[in-house]
Amino acid sequence: MAQTGCSLSVECAHGVRVGRVQFSAPRLFMYNLQEFKQVFDPILKNFLEQRLKKFSSNSSDNFIKDFIEYSEKLTMAGGKRIRPYIAYVMYTANGGKDIQNALKLFVSLEIFHNFALIHDDIMDKQYKRHGVDTIPAFVLKRLKEEKRTGDLENASNAQGILMGDLFFSWAMELFLGNKNFPKENLNSSQNYFYKMVDELCFGQILDIDIATRKKAKKNLIEDKTRLKTSRYTFVRPMQIGAHLANPNSNMDAFCEELGTRLGIAFQMQDDLLDIVGDPKILEKNTLRDIAEHQHTFFTDYVFEKGTKQQKEKLLKYFGKELKDNEQKEVIEIFEKSRAIEEGKLEILKNLNEAKKIIENSLLPEECKEICLILIESMRIRQN
Amino acid sequence: MAQTGCSLSVECAHGVRVGRVQFSAPRLFMYNLQEFKQVFDPILKNFLEQRLKKFSSNSSDNFIKDFIEYSEKLTMAGGKRIRPYIAYVMYTANGGKDIQNALKLFVSLEIFHNFALIHDDIMDKQYKRHGVDTIPAFVLKRLKEEKRTGDLENASNAQGILMGDLFFSWAMELFLGNKNFPKENLNSSQNYFYKMVDELCFGQILDIDIATRKKAKKNLIEDKTRLKTSRYTFVRPMQIGAHLANPNSNMDAFCEELGTRLGIAFQMQDDLLDIVGDPKILEKNTLRDIAEHQHTFFTDYVFEKGTKQQKEKLLKYFGKELKDNEQKEVIEIFEKSRAIEEGKLEILKNLNEAKKIIENSLLPEECKEICLILIESMRIRQN
Numbered sequence: 097m098a099q100t101g102c103s104l105s106v107e108c109a110h111g112v113r114v115g116r117v118q119f120s121a122p123r124l125f126m127y128n129l130q131e132f133k134q135v136f137d138p139i140l141k142n143f144l145e146q147r148l149k150k151f152s153s154n155s156s157d158n159f160i161k162d163f164i165e166y167s168e169k170l171t172m173a174g175g176k177r178i179r180p181y182i183a184y185v186m187y188t189a190n191g192g193k194d195i196q197n198a199l200k201l202f203v204s205l206e207i208f209h210n211f212a213l214i215h216d217d218i219m220d221k222q223y224k225r226h227g228v229d230t231i232p233a234f235v236l237k238r239l240k241e242e243k244r245t246g247d248l249e250n251a252s253n254a255q256g257i258l259m260g261d262l263f264f265s266w267a268m269e270l271f272l273g274n275k276n277f278p279k280e281n282l283n284s285s286q287n288y289f290y291k292m293v294d295e296l297c298f299g300q301i302l303d304i305d306i307a308t309r310k311k312a313k314k315n316l317i318e319d320k321t322r323l324k325t326s327r328y329t330f331v332r333p334m335q336i337g338a339h340l341a342n343p344n345s346n347m348d349a350f351c352e353e354l355g356t357r358l359g360i361a362f363q364m365q366d367d368l369l370d371i372v373g374d375p376k377i378l379e380k381n382t383l384r385d386i387a388e389h390q391h392t393f394f395t396d397y398v399f400e401k402g403t404k405q406q407k408e409k410l411l412k413y414f415g416k417e418l419k420d421n422e423q424k425e426v427i428e429i430f431e432k433s434r435a436i437e438e439g440k441l442e443i444l445k446n447l448n449e450a451k452k453i454i455e456n457s458l459l460p461e462e463c464k465e466i467c468l469i470l471i472e473s474m475r476i477r478q479n
Numbered sequence: 480m481a482q483t484g485c486s487l488s489v490e491c492a493h494g495v496r497v498g499r500v501q502f503s504a505p506r507l508f509m510y511n512l513q514e515f516k517q518v519f520d521p522i523l524k525n526f527l528e529q530r531l532k533k534f535s536s537n538s539s540d541n542f543i544k545d546f547i548e549y550s551e552k553l554t555m556a557g558g559k560r561i562r563p564y565i566a567y568v569m570y571t572a573n574g575g576k577d578i579q580n581a582l583k584l585f586v587s588l589e590i591f592h593n594f595a596l597i598h599d600d601i602m603d604k605q606y607k608r609h610g611v612d613t614i615p616a617f618v619l620k621r622l623k624e625e626k627r628t629g630d631l632e633n634a635s636n637a638q639g640i641l642m643g644d645l646f647f648s649w650a651m652e653l654f655l656g657n658k659n660f661p662k663e664n665l666n667s668s669q670n671y672f673y674k675m676v677d678e679l680c681f682g683q684i685l686d687i688d689i690a691t692r693k694k695a696k697k698n699l700i701e702d703k704t705r706l707k708t709s710r711y712t713f714v715r716p717m718q719i720g721a722h723l724a725n726p727n728s729n730m731d732a733f734c735e736e737l738g739t740r741l742g743i744a745f746q747m748q749d750d751l752l753d754i755v756g757d758p759k760i761l762e763k764n765t766l767r768d769i770a771e772h773q774h775t776f777f778t779d780y781v782f783e784k785g786t787k788q789q790k791e792k793l794l795k796y797f798g799k800e801l802k803d804n805e806q807k808e809v810i811e812i813f814e815k816s817r818a819i820e821e822g823k824l825e826i827l828k829n830l831n832e833a834k835k836i837i838e839n840s841l842l843p844e845e846c847k848e849i850c851l852i853l854i855e856s857m858r859i860r861q862n
Contacts, residue, residue: 154702155702156696156699157688159688160684215640215641215644218640219633219636219637219640221633239691245691245692245693246690246691246798248691250602250604251687251688251690251691253602254601254602254683255684255687255688257598258598259684261680262677262680264647264648265647265651265673268648268651268652268655269655269673269676272652272655272656273655273669273673286656290648293648294645297645300637300641301543301546301638301641301642302543304638304641305540305542305543305634307629307634308622308627308629308631308634309627309628310627313539315539316539316540319537319538388629389629
């Protein structure tokens with residue numbers, strides 16, 4: 097990730113020794129996303145260890161123990177921690193000082209995200225996440241090794257659903273049961289947490305539904321992107337952070353406007369990387385959207401503006417697992433129809449809009465700077 | 480359900496007009512389970528309507544609207560409301576007076592229970608619940624009618640998982656976000672709610688795991704019954720009710736002891752009804768435990784104490800969907816091996832233990848009476 101200023105390893109105001117963006121004193125101390133992950137991951141790991149210990153020590157069975165402990169391995173294997181980071185940025189930008197407790201609270205956002213990933217991977221029949229086995233894939237291998245009986249695939253999915261449910265429960269408990277902040281701040285922040293949870297579930301309902309439609313109405317796709325990406329990844333984490341620092345924060349409209357731009361760009365980048373990304377860097381297979389019949393900017397572009405031949409060929413492959421040579425053909429369709437070029441321009445347009453919103457805002461200067469770094473990292477992101 | 484005293488329709492102390500058990504004045508007013516359901520269901524229905532309205536009014540699509548509204552129909556189609564009832568009994572027994580707000584809070588127990596049922600039915604591949612379609616069955620029919628594309632079964636299950644997630648979220652929010660009781664009471668009660676959620680998920684993890692084992696260790700089965708039935712259906716709802724009324728309640732050991740007896744009896748009754756129950760009254764098919772390779776008291780009894788022939792025959796059918804004549808054979812095995820007779824005795828033994836625990840307790844007399852009515856209804860229950 098790009099950095100401004102020089103990166104130093106110092107004991108900073110947040111009380112954690114880590115390389116950080118150096119501003120001229122006496123400005124706010126703010127981590128960039130990479131630095132944040134270094135600080136945040138041990139807190140996340142510690143939370144999971146405490147939680148999981150209770151369950152695995154309650155179990156006399158080796159397999160159950162291993163299965164439970166695996167969920168920690170999966171969570172720590174990857175992930176950008178973008179949602180807790182965004183909450184942290186807005187918490188700090190709104191004058192929040194209790195970073196240690198704020199990060200402990202924002203662990204709930206990452207646990208919630210991992211709940212969503214665990215359930216998503218079951219719905220999408222994904223066997224890898226962050227380059228390691230998903231929960232059902234891990235369980236299935238072990239059940240087969242142990243020569244268990246019955247519909248083992250169904251049992252493995254069931255265990256995935258349940259581990260997801262546990263993560264969900266812990267995220268809710270961690271956020272709604274928190275006692276480290278004034279009640280007024282917590283209540284205000286919690287309202288946005290509730291909204292985020294409902295919106296993500298509803299957005300995913302739309303997502304699943306859209307993928308079964310031969311043609312998807314544009315407003316359904318827009319609703320899905322707004323709920324599943326803009327609101328979930330940006331708007332709500334911003335508001336959660338802002339209201340935790342200041343229950344009377346009046347930044348809701350700003351968060352919505354900025355988050356919408358970032359959300360559209362982020363979703364389109366995701367969809368673009370699914371076409372042109374490097375599976376090794378992504379740590380997952382590409383062209384999954386085609387296999388899963390996902391309507392995206394890029395598929396819609398071809399279906400609307402492609403040649404008759406391009407449309408017919410894409411339609412033929414839409415919703416199917418592709419062989420290597422078919423994958424090449426599909427990528428060529430996206431390139432030759434100019435879908436990729438137009439998509440890249442659209443991403444850039446949204447990121448530039450986001451930059452303008454930040455520059456014209458009343459955010460503290462160092463917060464503006466850290467947001468612009470984040471946007472730059474989104475522009476060049478490869479996973 | 481059996482009733483003591485005469486049943487009158489009056490405006491009672493709880494402020495709701497309903498037939499109720501008449502005690503000699505000036506004793507506590509307490510509903511029996513049937514009466515409770517009459518009072519509780521409108522509150523439950525109202526909560527769901529408020530929640531679902533938000534989502535369906537947000538959607539421009541008829542199918543999405545119908546799908547969301549269906550989850551209310553499913554919830555209201557059946558269910559005994561035993562968990563909120565038990566919380567209510569212990570709340571009242573511990574001096575709780577704010578019945579209206581307590582029932583609103585205990586709606587969360589029933590919403591949570593419906594979350595669990597929705598996810599369970601997916602894991603067990605059940606298409607009927609309370610005599611109507613489960614969520615995936617409803618969605619699948621509609622997707623087929625609308626001639627949607629792709630793996631529609633997977634999409635229908637995904638919608639079930641997500642609707643379950645939404646129910647889970649609402650249950651947590653309703654309980655943990657409640658503001659109608661003193662903070663001390665709520666905090667005390669919430670601790671048991673957290674435990675209940677975790678225990679149910681972990682109990683279900685054990686349940687799924689046990690069903691894949693050719694032989695299940697006895698302690699794993701006992702752990703499962705303790706977590707999934709004793710704790711979930713009895714112990715935790717009792718403690719939630721008791722601590723909501725009195726945060727310093729010292730009834731935890733009593734709840735554990737009583738709940739364990741009731742839980743074992745309840746689970747065994749469930750397993751017994753799965754063999755000898757009437758599918759019409761149960762509103763579901765019988766012999767599902769055999770089909771799903773579930774180790775129960777009854778299967779274990781045959782495998783341990785049956786004749787060689789009985790063991791071999793049951794093993795042959797264990798984990799398979801049975802034809803009509805095979806079903807008859809299996810029922811005969813359970814009868815002739817004396818598994819059913821011994822099971823009935825065991826149920827009775829546990830219910831009698833529970834009665835003794837109640838009779839020897841310091842509960843108010845009218846609470847003892849209502850608990851004994853509940854136990855009697857458990858003894859004769861047919862669904």
